[in-house]
Structures are given as structure tokens and as C-alpha cells.
Ligand SMILES: Nc1ncnc2c1ncn2[C@@H]1O[C@H](COP(=O)(O)OP(=O)(O)OP(=O)(O)O)[C@@H](O)[C@H]1O
């Protein structure tokens with residue numbers, strides 16, 4: 233097993249694994265289906281807000297419920313997690329099967345909770361929970377106009 237795969241953990245291991253990370257711990261979550269420059273810039277910036285970065289990744293079933301499309305995710309959860317674990321910015325990757333990352337946040341209790349600038353940190357459940365226990369939230373502005381959906385549209389228009 234390559235060393236980076238040691239950064240992948242189960243939900244059951246999460247609380248103990250987070251305790252081993254340098255603080256302040258930053259946590260973010262998402263689908264990260266076809267990894268692009270926007271994602272990696274965002275993850276590097278999230279990591280710089282603290283001393284370690286935990287990444288919670290939607291399971292395939294929870295991606296289906298988000299309604300991104302019948303064929304999504306393109307990449308299975310284990311594969312998305314492994315690609316993300318290989319990034320230097322990422323310290324720990326955990327899957328979550330819920331509609332939001334609220335329960336994951338409650339288990340990990342990060343010092344800082346981060347999402348992209350497309351979210352209102354004060355209205356999403358994860359943001360509200362972290363603020364309620366005295367943690368911090370941050371939204372990172374998009375630096376590159378990229379998305380998995382746009383990449384798929386481009387691939388489909390060139391193949392038809
Ligand atoms: N271009 C970008 N710049 C900065 N952050 C981004 C960018 N795209 C996505 N993010 C952030 O990365 C996280 C994961 O995003 P997600 O996987 O939904 O990206 P996406 O490529 O826009 O996906 P999709 O097109 O499937 O909706 C989210 O927190 C989101 O805010």
C-alpha cells in the first residue's frame with residue numbers, strides 16, 4: 233500500500249485520528265469527483281488556515297442524493313479518497329454517507345470549518361455547528377473558473 237493511503241480512515245477511526253493531528257485542525261467536505269485546479273488551489277488555501285487539514289468525502293450514495301446527475305459520481309468514493317489523500321495539503325480523508333457533513337463535523341470537532349465561496353458559512357448546518365461550539369468558519373473565494381460539471385460538458389460536446 234502506498235504511504236499516502238495511510239491518510240484514509242473510516243468514520244469509526246475519525247475521532248482518534250483527529251486527536252493525533254497538529255492543531256489548529258481545519259476540516260472541509262465535498263464530492264471532488266473529477267479533481268481540477270480549482271479544487272487543489274482551494275485545498276492548499278484551506279490547509280494554510282491551520283496546521284492540518286481533514287477532508288470528508290461524500291460516499292457514492294450521498295452524491296446520488298445531491299442530484300448532480302444520474303451518472304455521478306464518475307469516480308467511486310474509494311478512488312476519490314485515494315487521489316485526495318495523495319495531495320500534500322491533505323492530512324486525513326474520511327468518507328461520509330449523510331446528506332451533509334454535520335455528523336462528521338460533530339465527531340471531528342475541527343477548530344476551523346472551511347467551504348468554497350459558493351456557500352454561506354452562517355447558514356449551512358456544518359458552519360452553524362462549528363460556530364456554536366466556539367470554532368471558526370471560513371469561505372475561500374474561487375480563484376479558477378473550473379468545475380467537474382463544466383469538464384464533463386466539454387468532454388461530451390467534443391465526443392458528439
Ligand atoms: N473552482 C473552484 N475554486 C475554488 N473552490 C472550488 C472550486 N470548485 C469547487 N470548489 C470547492 O471544492 C469543494 C468541492 O467541490 P465540488 O466537488 O462540488 O466541485 P465542482 O467541481 O464544482 O463539482 P460539480 O461540478 O460536480 O458541482 C467545495 O467546497 C467547493 O466549494
Ligand SMILES: O=P(O)(O)O[C@@H]1O[C@H]([C@H](O)CO)[C@@H](O)[C@H](O)[C@@H]1O
Nearest residue numbers: 261262263264290331332333356357
Ligand atoms: O462538493 P460539494 O457539492 O460542494 O459538497 C457538498 O457540500 C454540502 C455543504 O457542506 C452544505 O451542507 C454538503 O451538505 C454535501 O453533502 C456535499 O458535501
